[in-house]
Amino acid sequence: MGERLFIFDTTLRDGEQVPGCQLNTVEKIQVAKQLEQLGVDVIEAGFPISSPGDFNSVIEISKAVTWPTVCALTRAVEKDIDVAVDSLRYAKRKRIHTGIGTSDSHIKYKFNSDREEIIERAVAAVTYAKKFVEDVEFYAEDAGRTDNEYLARVIEAVVKAGATVCNIPDTTGYCLPQEYGEKIKYLMEHIDGLSSGKAILSTHCHNDLGMATANTMSGILNGARQAEVTINGIGERAGNTSLEEIAMILKCHKHIGIDTNVNTTKIYPASRMVSSLMNMPVQPNKAVVGRNAFAHSSGIHQDGVLKNVGTYEIMNPKDVGLDDNSIVLTARSGRAALKYRLEVLGVAVNDEKKVEKLYQKFLALADRKKEVNDDDILTLAGADSADNHAVKLDFLQVTTGMGVKSVASIGLDISGQKFEAAATGNGPVDAAIKALKKIIMKQMTLKEFTIQAISKGSDDVGKVHMQVEYNGSVYYGFGANTDIVTASVEAYIECINKFKN
Ligand code: KIV
Ligand code: ZN
Numbered sequence: 001m002g003e004r005l006f007i008f009d010t011t012l013r014d015g016e017q018v019p020g021c022q023l024n025t026v027e028k029i030q031v032a033k034q035l036e037q038l039g040v041d042v043i044e045a046g047f048p049i050s051s052p053g054d055f056n057s058v059i060e061i062s063k064a065v066t067w068p069t070v071c072a073l074t075r076a077v078e079k080d081i082d083v084a085v086d087s088l089r090y091a092k093r094k095r096i097h098t099g100i101g102t103s104d105s106h107i108k109y110k111f112n113s114d115r116e117e118i119i120e121r122a123v124a125a126v127t128y129a130k131k132f133v134e135d136v137e138f139y140a141e142d143a144g145r146t147d148n149e150y151l152a153r154v155i156e157a158v159v160k161a162g163a164t165v166c167n168i169p170d171t172t173g174y175c176l177p178q179e180y181g182e183k184i185k186y187l188m189e190h191i192d193g194l195s196s197g198k199a200i201l202s203t204h205c206h207n208d209l210g211m212a213t214a215n216t217m218s219g220i221l222n223g224a225r226q227a228e229v230t231i232n233g234i235g236e237r238a239g240n241t242s243l244e245e246i247a248m249i250l251k252c253h254k255h256i257g258i259d260t261n262v263n264t265t266k267i268y269p270a271s272r273m274v275s276s277l278m279n280m281p282v283q284p285n286k287a288v289v290g291r292n293a294f295a296h297s298s299g300i301h302q303d304g305v306l307k308n309v310g311t312y313e314i315m316n317p318k319d320v321g322l323d324d325n326s327i328v329l330t331a332r333s334g335r336a337a338l339k340y341r342l343e344v345l346g347v348a349v350n351d352e353k354k355v356e357k358l359y360q361k362f363l364a365l366a367d368r369k370k371e372v373n374d375d376d377i378l379t380l381a382g383a384d385s386a387d388n389h390a391v392k393l394d395f396l397q398v399t400t401g402m403g404v405k406s407v408a409s410i411g412l413d414i415s416g417q418k419f420e421a422a423a424t425g426n427g428p429v430d431a432a433i434k435a436l437k438k439i440i441m442k443q444m445t446l447k448e449f450t451i452q453a454i455s456k457g458s459d460d461v462g463k464v465h466m467q468v469e470y471n472g473s474v475y476y477g478f479g480a481n482t483d484i485v486t487a488s489v490e491a492y493i494e495c496i497n498k499f500k501n
Contacts, residue, residue: 002257005250006226007243008042008202009035011274012057013073014240015230016046020467020476021278025057030348031277032061034270035231036068039261040243042095042226047073048087049080055087062091069093069135076100076125085132096129099139099167102146102154115150119157126161137165139204144170148186159193165202165226166194170215173208173238180205181218188223202226205241207233212241213287217249220258231274232282232289244271244288244320252314268321272345276378279465279478281452288320329377331366335359338377345374347381368482369459376461379480389497390415391440398485400428408432410489412439428485433492440496444470451484464488468495475499 012028015021023031028045035043045061046054062070070091074080076098088094100122101110107118122138129136138158143151155166168187170180184201193199203219203226205212216227233242247262271289275282284291294317304311329337338359342349349355361380366372394411408431409422421438425431433446448467462484466477475498479490 002259005258005260006041007260008226008228009040010044010228011230013044013046015234017236021280025060027277028057029060029064032065034273036065038266038270039263040068042069042071044071049083058087069095071095071097074098076121078128081129094133095135095137096133097137098125098129099141101141103142106142119154122154123157123161126158126163130162135164137167138163139167139169142171143168144175148183152187152190155187156191159199164199166199167202167204169204173206175215177214177218180215181222184219184222184224200225204228207238213245216241231270234280248288264319265321329372338362341377345378379461391493391496393489393493396486396489398428406431408435410435429488432485432489444468462487464491466491470499
């Protein structure tokens with residue numbers, strides 16, 4: 001047994017800040033329970049003062065999980081801390097995560113302040129939080145661009161005030177691995193409370209330049225004993241360090257002598273659950289959890305792997321929970337098989353009515369597609385929530401081809417009333433959306449439209465992610481269908497169903 005690295009998961013806070021990734025409370029509880037099974041030490045459940053939804057999620061997650069510490073984020077502001085304390089009232093183990101920007105740029109432009117006042121505010125926040133909880137983590141926002149000498153003064157002061165964990169975020173993803181490692185080393189060497197074990201350092205790296213994992217590893221190798229990570233590396237802008245990469249690096253490089261409590265066989269189900277609930281596709285070549293992470297395609301590699309798997313494989317797919325006998329379901333598969341497969345993929349469906357509804361959708365898909373794979377099943381499970389929406393697609397017919405204008409006719413059911421319209425366009429999606437806009441005459445603009453590549457055959461389900469701007473807000477929608485034009489219209493309709501007025 002080596003030294004212990006604590007895993008602090010911020011999928012439900014930093015990860016959930018990404019536009020389009022918002023989860024409702026029930027979904028957040030589902031993710032939190034999965035994180036508990038995965039074995040993370042700390043779950044950052046939200047930023048309670050930011051919205052009633054976040055406040056409520058921290059309350060419900062606190063009730064739902066048994067042993068991981070539940071953490072709530074605050075600014076260095078008493079009101080934030082009061083609200084966070086309130087939201088953590090049911091947590092068996094609780095932590096307040098408070099902090100302030102420490103780089104010159106944050107001090108000058110965000111706070112119009114000076115270095116001494118920032119230290120005072122940091123100490124005041126930690127001292128105040130300590131009145132309510134024993135476990136207080138302090139973050140020095142933009143520590144990556146804060147000069148080491150000043151950063152050490154800030155950290156020294158907050159450790160004296162009682163901080164148990166000091167988070168050194170590379171908020172902008174700017175640092176080089178060597179630079180970040182040196183920062184951690186400098187702090188370890190210059191702050192008594194760290195060498196004496198009164199507090200530990202935590203890494204929190206962003207991936208703007210693709211260095212989040214390298215920076216986190218460099219921090220760990222130089223003394224940090226907590227890593228802040230997210231499932232699939234989701235997070236602000238280019239994302240955060242991904243949990244699965246850090247867990248598997250430490251597992252593959254045993255000689256480092258640092259262990260986590262992560263049950264790595266639960267990584268894949270957690271990755272799938274987060275991707276499906278957050279409608280955030282995992283890039284196929286993503287380390288550890290991407291579709292191609294264990295696929296050997298070149299002849300030379302395949303030949304080597306057949307002779308000895310160790311020639312090209314440094315981890316066993318089973319160690320990350322990839323089940324290579326994945327069952328493919330067909331129209332002849334029963335409800336039990338569908339339910340079992342959903343459970344394997346990390347989606348527990350206990351309500352029999354919901355299983356029945358999913359099963360009927362599954363049969364409809366299996367009629368169109370001979371084999372229904374894991375992606376399809378997760379998509380069906382994710383799309384299930386669309387049922388009680390006011391606007392529904394009744395029918396869609398499109399005529400398109402080369403050298404002709406596309407024509408679409410569409411039927412919508414709006415709160416039980418039927419509407420029909422037709423339009424032409426420069427392509428099938430354009431025609432269909434124009435027809436839809438003849439029925440729903442709102443000033444809305446398509447801002448983003450992504451079609452996820454079909455991977456497994458021409459009969460596969462195509463997935464569409466859309467963002468539509470309406471009345472100053474941007475709404476996110478998702479559609480999945482074997483017909484990509486229908487998927488596009490479904491995504492557009494999902495956005496409309498979310499419009500606030
Ligand atoms: O990136 C960052 O600095 C953060 C802090 C709020 C911890 O997310
Ligand atoms: Zn962050």
